[in-house]
Amino acid sequence: MSKPSFNERLRYRIDQFFQSGFTLQLVIASSMIVAVMALFYGFAEVFQIDVGPDFASDGSDRFWPSVRFWWVVTHLLETYWIEASIVEQLTATILTLFNFLVFAAIIGLVGSKIQSRLESMRRGTSRAIEFNHYVIIGWSEKVLPIVRELHEGLERKRTAIAILSEHPVDEIEQYLRKKLGRLRKLRLVIRQGNATDPRDLDIVSIGTCKSIIILRPNGASDYGDALVIKTIMAVEHAVTTAERSGERRLPNVIAELERDETLPLAYAAANNMPLSIVQPSDYLSKIILQTARQTGLVQIYDELLEHRGSEIHALAAEKLTGIDGMRWEEFVFSFDYVIPIGLQRDGVLYLNPQRTEETKTVRSSDTIFFVAEDSNAIRERGERREYKEVPATQALTASSQPIVHSFMIIGYNEKVKPFLEECNRYAHSVAQRFSITLVSPSASVNAVQSSDYSSLDIDLVHQDYIVPAVLEKLNPGAYQAVIVLGEQEHGAEWGDADTRAIMTLLLLRNLRQKAADAGKPFPKEHQIVGEIIYSTNKELARSTGTVNDVIISLSLISKMIAQICRDPRIEPVLKDLFDESGDEIYLKPLSAFTDADSIEFGELLAICLARGETPIGLDLADPSDPDDTRIVLNPNKSEWIAVTANTRVIVISENEE
Template identity: 25%
Template sequence: MLQKFRYRVDNVMGRGAPALIGVLAALCFAFAALNGLLLLAFAPDGIRPDNARSSVWAGFLRVLSPTILIKDRGSAPFLMVAVFMAFSGIMLMSTLIPVISAGLQNQLARLRAGRTPVVETGHTVILGWSSQVHVVVAELVEANRGRRHACVAVLAEKDRSEMETEIRERVGDTAGTRIVCRTGNPADPQDVTIVSPERARSVIVLAAEDECPDFGVIKSLLAVAGTRGEGGTGPLLVAGVADEQNLAAARLAGGPRCRVVSTQGFIARLLVQSSLQSGLSQVYSELLNFSGHEIYMTHQPELAGRRFHDALLAFRASTVIGLMRQDGRILMNPHGDTRIEAPDRIVVLSEDLTTIALSDAVPEFTPVDPTPAKTSPAPGRNVLVLGSNQRLDAVIEQLGARLPAGSRVDVVADTPVAVEEWRGGGLELTFHRADITRRHVLEGLTVTKYDHVIVLCPGDRDAHEADAGTLATLLNLRDLAECAMHDFTLVTEMADDRNRVLAQAGKPDDLIVSGNFLSLRLSQISQNPHLDGIFDELFAPAGCQIALHPAGHYVPVHQPITFSSVVDAVRRHGHLAIGHRIARRISQPPQHGVRLNPDRAETHTYREEDQVVVLTGSSLIHPH
């Protein structure tokens, strides 16, 4: 009998503070009833309750406050009963108070541990933690400006208070967006349910900064996919994988509503394109940043039945770049006679949704006769690649796809690279092993013979250590170019965005913070999945691409001209004008002379060194 009683007591204790509080509350009621009966039986006149109800209340007060014993007077039996009631109250309260305190402490500890479920709808979930989480959160905060009750939930294997402190210090003011942090394993399906992904608008999976980040990304995608409802409904999943070999597996794990970006391929294309055209990195940064001009799809019924050419000058504060058909197909820079159908959406570049509006009148423009296109073949180029990381093979592949015949690529790195002398497509590749941070090594390379230089950030070192070596290489290259009075395009890959400001001191070369650009792209796709196909097309070796061409190729220089006239002149060449780069403002951060989507009515006087940002070629993007 005693053993069964102990067993039941153990079971009650194992249920935690709520069960103990319930047992003690029952004991308190029992003692109150017992004390009430004792008061009716032994209390003298003046103390004895009038009825059973008041006797229970009086007994309950004696349980809560045993000090009532001090005021008791009467016979010895009553005093003995009063002492019993006082001791029972002391024992009960001394047990109840620690139990309540322990329960509160456990609840506070649970709150601090970040294990309480997130009760939100339409929020954005971030799974994982890396140095780029601050960039993603900052972009989502910017995207949510103007939205009420916006929320971003972060789940990572990190202390909740540490995550909140880092985000507060790095991101700063989050405006009207609530940042909710929870502690858990992003690859554990049970932990993932804490942030309620099934009710989220989108889920962004960040790769861990370890040797095999793709495996963790795939497991997180599987964990979220397990929360989807019937028919594959649920949030949009966005992630990036380092190895392109894992791309198909990641997309299969995420399901139909999943967008996966190949990190190495994307950054390699970004590096190569920026190296071949100075200023292109600023254009891409503006397109990928929520604080700049973004790509939107807008429905304008007034344009139904009209030609695409007519839509180009129908907006004053937005730049038309394509059409989105009802079935999800996107026509980038289609033929000018393409008809706009009623269900179609216009793909525009605009500062915000509020700035997308049809103009009351077509801005005045001066027709300019098109300049005859040059047909002479492009000469071979010499490219120097300094440093090595996991993106080197993709960089070489992109150079082979973009450089004209007769080009040469020399790779110099201080680590052995599994690249033998290779020739293909008219491109010659050589490799040399040397310490690129040493000035005498750079002097021996004779940098004056190169047209383009790419500096890769070492991938096998700490971010600060890697950037320190990259900065040393960058400064030496600048000095050598200045001493030799030789100009070449220079694109430098950085690991930490905080070192970008140091690298830009003195001269605004093209700088690529690879993690930042990937984070910006993932953030954009999480808000609009159609942008994934557009970005793939813009960064592809062929098709619809962004380029910077001299303004004199399209319009007269040293003459005032509206940007509407520029749009019309560029269109006569089959291109789309989306902005310009003013040479005299190149040293002015943060745009460094690049301005996208200028007002059509603004007047500009271009010089020979100024450039127009154009969209060349055309393409058809099929929905995923």
């Protein structure tokens, strides 16, 4: 290797100078200025430069020798003297030129520092100094509805939400500002960083936050769960470090996962940190199945998960006076504006605890779950009503709605397998075999094996259902329920899945109209359930006039995450409601509970309690009108209800009879 030349050495030193920090650059520049000033001052002394008529150049002036020094300094700043000799003029000119270089360098340094600071602010690398705030780690389409739900749930409180992602801060701020507008009670703090790096997690103040939400990235089906688990490990490390330093207690962590086999890894990564896991595909598959069995159920879930109306709340029983040892039915009637639905004792959840001998009375150590508008309504309690015990009415001789034996699933996505598993369990519970036809052009449909589902007869149709002739040949009117899923092609946007779903609903409308014109209309109880990802496409889906229920998957899961984020204690309640083996939400005809023309809701509540179930509201909508969504949750116990053919009771029950 040849010896480096002088030019190479000089270029390298210049590169090192520009790569050094602002402080070092300023020190070097200042040293150069001082050196030049000393050089020219020495030159001025050697040549005895005349500094002007106001001062004696022989040194007899009392201000000498500082006068000649300040003559050099002033020529570095500006030129305003006209020197007499050529030497003085040349010296002054050179100093003036150097003046331009000096100030250009200083302005450049300061300007680059300001630009660097602005760039740092744009990247969001400074630490967020917040306390008791929410943290969202990762970026997906769920961020927007989650932020909206958390904002609506703040009530009178003010707080902050810190979002950490790898996306540029200005892009996210612009997107959220455009979609959300001005948020008066909420402050958004956007930071850019690596979610799996504990040092980057510190910039959103992990140690002082209230809750942490970890989201799977969009389209990360292969590595999404692994990335979430790695993030959980990083969060656990950051939280443990903050806890050791005495910052605060452990926050609640809500993580989004897809596969069941990754759950043990997630809990192991969390160590002793409180962790709630939401599996979107699992929850949505159960909601889709329940909605296919009971029309109108998705509107109830939407109302129950939304903060605007009544929702599920948890409260420690010790915060309520005079309830220790109270019978559950009496406890329920001690509230006027809320409905208790269950309790948690020794870590075990009991919905409808009046059915279980050891939970028929309330203890002060229990955690009670309510359907209420807000926590203040629970504490106020209202006027206490006397519980009048009534005999349990006879069980319905038939199901409140016929059991669905045949499904057609149009489209394939990650919810198909969890749906088939849930459907298999449901078919097994009613001891009947179900017929399911799965239609999709995707090659992924071949991964479904009939042998994996003992109670299902599965027929795979590998064709493009968007082709009208294909869908017509499959005869969807012969099935009791048709489920249209949003099918996303590899690499395509989620909006494309909504487009395919809406096109399919249009084809179904044409087929239904054609069948009616031919005198062979679809059965009256025929159910069509459509999955839409974006809420903006809901009205388009409804405008087809075909679908009975539209499931906004993105909105439902986001609302669920926001609910658990606000209060992790309600997580087991949601899991139980969506689990086929637990208590579920059912819609039962009001006429099954009374022969009268009208009934007081308090009396209906007593009847349901005697039957081992709890009514939480009423469905007053007309089933024949898809735009009629009159759902009343948590009605007043003194409210009278007219008994009509369309009125249904929303109950939490163990079975649908």
